[in-house]
Each structure stands twice: as C-alpha cells, then as structure tokens.
Amino acid sequence: MATLSHDMIIEILGCLSVKDLLRFKCVSKLWCSWIEDPYFIKLHLSYSLKTNTNRSLILHHSRYQIFSVNYDSPKTKQLEQLEQNKNIQILGSCNGLLAVEEQNGRIFLWNPSTRKCQVLPSPKIVFSPPPAFYSCSTYSGFGYDPVSDDYKLVLIVQLLGTYEEYLRSEAKVYSLRSNSWRRIKDYFCFYFISERQLGVVANNVLHLLAYKIPESSKRRPCWF
Secondary structure (H helix, E strand, C coil), X not given: CCCCCHHHHHHHHCCCCHHHHHHHCCCCHHHHHHHCCHHHHHHHHHHHHHHCCCCEEEEEEECCEEEEXXXXXXXXXXXXXXXXXXXXXXXXXXXXXXXXXXXXXXXXXXXXXXXXXXXXXXXXXXXXXXXXXXXXXXXXXEEEECCCCEEEEEEEEEEEECCCCCEEEEEEEEECCCCEEEEEECCCCEECCCCEEECEEECCEEECEEEECCCCCCCCEEEC
C-alpha cells in the first residue's frame, strides 16, 4: 500500500475544517506538530479565505452571552469557554480571533475554534486626577498587519469634562509578536463622539470616526 508524502498530507489537511483538524491532532504526536506548526496555520487560513470556508458569525447577544453561527453548517451554539457569569466586551475580531475585555479590565485574545486564549499584559493607561464630572470612553480595533506579520490591538481611552474644558486621551498598540504595548503618542489629538466604538479594518488599515480637538462648538468629523 502506497504512502502519501508529507507535502500531500499537509495539502489535504489544509482543506479540512478546524473541527476535523482538532480530531486529527490525536492521531499522533507528529500529526499534532504538523497541525500546530505556524506555517500550516497560515496555509489553512489562506485556503479558508480563498474558498470562503471555515467562516463563523459571532453574535454578542448580551453582556454575558456570545454565540457562534457556523456558515458551513448553520447551527447556533454558545461559546462554552467564555464564562457566563462575567461581563465581557468584544474589542475586535480578525481571522477567527477575538479580542475580549472583562469587566475587571483584563484583556485576552480568544480563538473560539480551538478554544485557546492568551491573556495580554495590562496596557496601564493612567491619567492625572480628572475634574469632578467627566466621562471615560474606550475605543478599540483589532487586526492583522501583513507587513510585520503580526496581530495588533489598538486601545484608546478618552476622558472628557462635562463642558469640554478637560480632554485627555491616550492610545496604545499591542503586538502579539512581542507580547507588549507601546504608546502611539504622548497626547492623542482626536475627539470621539460615542462612549464606545469598534474600529473597522479595511485594506489592512484600522478606521475610526473622530473629530479634531474641539476648539469651538464647530466640529468636523474625520477618518484616521
């Protein structure tokens, strides 16, 4: 009986669903190492994007419930690994990964298909004492940077006084490759109009709708 070459096996595995791959990891330690290899993961992702397979729709039904709808097999199921007694917020999604924040401020990346997660270090965004009355808003975006071959999470926190006499913003970017945060600028000169906003990634660029710093009652929206 003829045996298949390594390249042919990898090509066949690359066409399978994530659910099947998780089962085939139990065939042997060798197969497990093949499937967990970063090269194979990129190969499988590339095939899925080209063929529009292995797609899921994530539904945030409430603060405590997240559901997944499999496009290939339209069945709705609740994501088991996200504990239902925790208040969570989705910060963004890309290539099957979710950036999620818990009520206590802990942020982690979650793969619903493999049920693996990675806790991120704290961004440590701290401001000087604000005025007595102010609003605090968070804005975020998560995506893949093909230039650096890295997944990045942008987190922007804004403090705004009641009469706009006080405005402080800080933006940081998390790199999965280095597992660290870096500050974009000491002072982020944009004014956001909603309490929470998720950025939209298009053509590998994160887009958010914002205003320039309000110098008067007239504001002009801009994209950045």
